[in-house]
Amino acid sequence: MESKYKILLLITLILGGWGHGEAQILKKLKKRAAEAAEETILRKVEEKTAEETEKTMDTILEAPGKKIRKKKGKNGNDDPYGEGDGEYEDEEGFEEESDLASLEIYSKFDFVPGDQPLFFDDFESDYIGDFPSKWNTNGGGEVVSTAEGSEKWYEMKSGYTIYHIPDVPQLPEEYTIEFDLLAIGIDQQTASTTVMKVILSDDPGFQLGNYAYAQMSFCQYAAVGLWVRNSTKDINNEVSADIREAVLNQPHISIAVNKQRFRMWVDEMKVVDIPRLVPAANRPDRLKFELINFKDGKERLFIRNLKVAEGGQDLRRQLIEQGSVSTNGILFDSGSANLQPQSLGIIRQISQVLQQDISLNLLIVGHTDADGDEAANKDLSLRRAQAVKGALVSVYGIDPGRLEAEGKGESEPVAENSTSDGKAKNRRVQFVKL
Structure with a gap:
């Protein structure tokens, strides 16, 4: 040619x-x-x-119990909420286990997840081929697994289908939402109207009612951006953003709602920040998803690790005033101390406190759930605390002499370890003034 x-x-x-x-x-x-x-x-x-x-x-099997082979994220992610064995000696090996380049990309990421978990679903208790037990829909879908069977995803079906999460309690004024997406079959023929909506609604069923939503397009031939709209119709607009590459690479979606303010990140990129998107009157307090115009059998969308938490407030003030802060928003790869880059929103805030007060020293304490061997969990929790210390030193330039790391393993649970919600609460990192 x-x-x-x-x-x-x-x-x-x-x-x-x-x-x-x-x-x-x-x-x-x-x-x-x-x-x-x-x-x-x-x-x-x-x-x-x-x-x-x-x-x-090629990773999708055609058998009735179809599975998705494990797809690594940007820094080799498997299960961000799992536990297990790993190899890590001390903070000197931080760069070997954590992808420093990926972390530096996220170094200005300012999303801070809520500190009081309200809902978490990794489909651990669901059978392959079933509709997830904690969800409801007027359409369809099923839980599928990786080829290794260690990872479960929920395949959402299109056709103007609403997905409602009845187990999510009525949402407070301040909360965060996080989840991972996997899109398959997206190409240059994918229409600009192939979208997923994240909806906040006051309707307990499948209607919109009083609402606010952000709509992601999976179009590849043009940078369609995101559409934001609320039921009062004072906001109905396209927000410019090019997320074409991100939606092809298993993106992590983060949302923060602070009363009327709505912010949304796709990986490290903030794509929506609307001060008054959420209606004040009859405030939407339910979470829903809607899929539109995905071509049946070709364009497929999967979701996992849906996490809703109350809070999302500034942790800096709490650490300064109370002398300690605990968070389960710092995530690691399965069975390792490899930090997931979306955790840097919290670590960045801690670094700002340390930079502001040069006399301040901190103890970083890691905690795990009770899955696996107790001794291995204690070792893992220490390595994860050391990884957080490593990020503060390598990414934000904090003097390592001002930081200590300790691992408590599963010895100090704050919730039951019999449910995925309880386990998510127990996997946490504490920062304590020395």
Whole structure:
């Protein structure tokens, strides 16, 4: 195609001095040259997209109990909430276990998750092929697993389908929402109307009622951005953002609601920040999802690790005033001390306290749930505390002499270890003034 373009361009130059009749031929040749160049670009894009889609589709099995093979995230993520064995000696090995480059990308990430868990679902208690027990829908969907069976995802179905989470209590004024997405079959033919809505609603069923929502498009041929709208109709607008690459790479979605303010991040990028999106009157206090226009059998969307927590407040003030702060918003890869980069919103706030008060020293304490061996959990909790120390030192420049790390393992639970909600509460990191 490239040689064809050069030949057409050469003919164009040779015919440059022709008259009116010949000028028409010249115009057609120029047009064809431009079309040839455009075809080359489109072909390259489509080949690359097809290649990536084929790789992902190869991970889906056609058997009735279909599974998804484990897809690593940007820094090798498996299960961000799991426990297990790992290899980590001390904070000197921080860069070997944590992906420092990924962490530095997130170094200005300012999302802080709530500190009082309200709901968590990793589909641990659900059977493959079933609809998840904590959800409700007017459509369909099923739980699927990785090829290794260690990871479960919920496949959401399209067709203007509403997904309601009745087990999420009425949401408070200040809370956060987090989840992971996996999109398969997305390519240059994916329509701009192929979207997922995250909806806040006051209706307990499948209607919108009084609402506010943010709508993500999975379109690849243009940067469609996100659409935000509320039921009062004073906000109904497209917010510019290019999330095309992010939606192809298993993005982590973070949302913070502070009364009327609505903020949303796709990975480390803040894509929505609307001061008064959530209606004040008849405040929406239910969480719903809606899928629209995903092509059946081709474009598929999966969700996992849905976490809702009250709070999301500034942890800096609490640490300064109370002398300690505990959070379960610092996440690690399964069975390791590898920090997930979306945890840096919290670590960044802690670093700011240390930078403000140079006389302050901190003890960092890691805690796990009760899954696995007790001794292994204590070792894991220590390594995770050391990883947080390593991030404060390597990413934010804090003097390591001002920080100590300790691991408590499963010895100090704050909730029952018999449920996924309780386990999520027990996996936490504390910061204590020395």
